[in-house]
Amino acid sequence: MLYSEKVLDHFSNPRNVGEIEDADGIGEVGNAKCGDIMKMYIKVKDDVITDVKFKTFGCGAAVATSSMATELIKGQPISEVLKLTNKAVVEALDGLPAVKLHCSVLAEQAIKSALSDYYTRQGIDPKPIVGEIEECEACH
Ligand code: FES
Numbered sequence: 001m002l003y004s005e006k007v008l009d010h011f012s013n014p015r016n017v018g019e020i021e022d023a024d025g026i027g028e029v030g031n032a033k034c035g036d037i038m039k040m041y042i043k044v045k046d047d048v049i050t051d052v053k054f055k056t057f058g059c060g061a062a063v064a065t066s067s068m069a070t071e072l073i074k075g076q077p078i079s080e081v082l083k084l085t086n087k088a089v090v091e092a093l094d095g096l097p098a099v100k101l102h103c104s105v106l107a108e109q110a111i112k113s114a115l116s117d118y119y120t121r122q123g124i125d126p127k128p129i130v131g132e133i134e135e136c137e138a139c140h
Pocket of ligand 1: 058
């Protein structure tokens with residue numbers, strides 16, 4: 001089996017799909033090369049992520065990793081969320097095929113982008129936390 005059961009589960013039954021109308025932060029990232037787009041909405045209270053939802057126009061691995069990532073950050077303080085890496089999300093899913101590893105970067109970046117937006121709305125300079133999106137070489 002190419003994909004773990006957890007990946008298949010999160011792909012066929014993704015958690016936290018949708019949008020939050022009165023979100024405190026919205027992040028949108030995309031990969032120009034493969035065309036995948038990810039949008040992440042967060043609600044924040046007392047520096048804790050109280051709710052998160054995502055929408056993606058992307059591949060199965062992008063859906064599964066975003067679903068898992070939203071589960072991992074819900075209820076967590078921002079300080080912990082900032083430490084979440086795509087590697088940790090992939091590990092929580094029991095791995096991804098090597099050629100799909102890059103897809104997990106979208107979720108991490110979308111979360112950081114949403115936090116960046118949150119910080120902007122709070123009047124805090126968000127630039128240091130947003131990294132570059134990796135190129136999606138393996139999809140082509
Ligand atoms: Fe999955 Fe590019 S993000 S194919």
